[in-house]
Amino acid sequence: MANADRPQGLQFGYTKHGGPPQIMVMKTAGTLPIYKGDIVDMTSGWVQSVTATTDLPVGVAAAYTSSTAAGVGDVYVYNDLVNTVFIAQADGTDIAGTSLCGIRYALTATAGTTASEQSLMEIDSSTDTGGPLHVLDKVNRPDNAWGGWVDMYVELLLDAKARSTSLVSS
Numbered sequence: 209m210a211n212a213d214r215p216q217g218l219q220f221g222y223t224k225h226g227g228p229p230q231i232m233v234m235k236t237a238g239t240l241p242i243y244k245g246d247i248v249d250m251t252s253g254w255v256q257s258v259t260a261t262t263d264l265p266v267g268v269a270a271a272y273t274s275s276t277a278a279g280v281g282d283v284y285v286y287n288d289l290v291n292t293v294f295i296a297q298a299d300g301t302d303i304a305g306t307s308l309c310g311i312r313y314a315l316t317a318t319a320g321t322t323a324s325e326q327s328l329m330e331i332d333s334s335t336d337t338g339g340p341l342h343v344l345d346k347v348n349r350p351d352n353a354w355g356g357w358v359d360m361y362v363e364l365l366l367d368a369k370a371r372s373t374s375l376v377s378s
Contacts, residue, residue: 211357217245217320217327218268218294220286221347221361230288231270236281243320244272245327247364248285255283257327259317265340265364268294272325289364295347298333301356303343312365314339331360340365 223229236242237254246257246269258265267285274281286292299316302308318328331341346352347359 211351211353211355211359213297213357215297215299215318215328215330216295217243217329218247218296218362218364219245220268220270221293221295223288224291224293229270229286229292231284232267232287233282234267234285234287236273236276236283238280239275241275241320241322241325242269242273242283243327244269244325246320246329247315247317248283255285257317257320258315265289265366268292268364269327272320289366293344293361293363295359296329296331296341296362298356298358298360299330300333302333303331303358303360304354306345309343309345309360311343312338313341313343315341331362 220229234255237251237256242248242257247265248255248267248269249258249264250266267287270284270286273283314332316330316332320327342363342365344361346354347361352359
């Protein structure tokens with residue numbers, strides 16, 4: 209069965225400790241909306257969606273927030289990146305089996321959609337770069353098969369290796 213192409217950014221999967229995820233409220237940087245599932249970073253003390261290879265993530269947006277003046281809008285952020293596992297879709301057919309689990313990939317950062325208020329970020333499955341998206345396993349669902357647009361469990365890693373490589377694929 210072919211998987212549907214429906215990118216949704218990083219969605220909460222589970223916590224490693226089995227409890228609820230840690231979410232905190234942060235102030236937005238303004239000018240652009242932040243979509244549910246966007247990886248976010250801090251700039252001048254405000255949160256915004258990552259867009260560049262130099263951005264250092266602080267979490268994943270748990271809800272949508274429209275653009276407002278800097279420091280005015282609130283966004284809920286999953287900020288316990290050590291204990292939270294997310295679900296993300298691969299952007300291609302390169303993740304075709306368990307031998308490709310355990311590999312670290314870059315992120316395809318694409319602007320979200322206001323119609324669903326959802327992120328369109330995906331795993332850049334063609335870029336085995338040692339990036340910050342550590343693929344753990346395929347999400348076990350009847351509608352999710354190895355191959356194109358497979359949904360994967362991922363960790364967002366922020367160690368020195370991830371910071372020295374590209375977060376966002378070029």
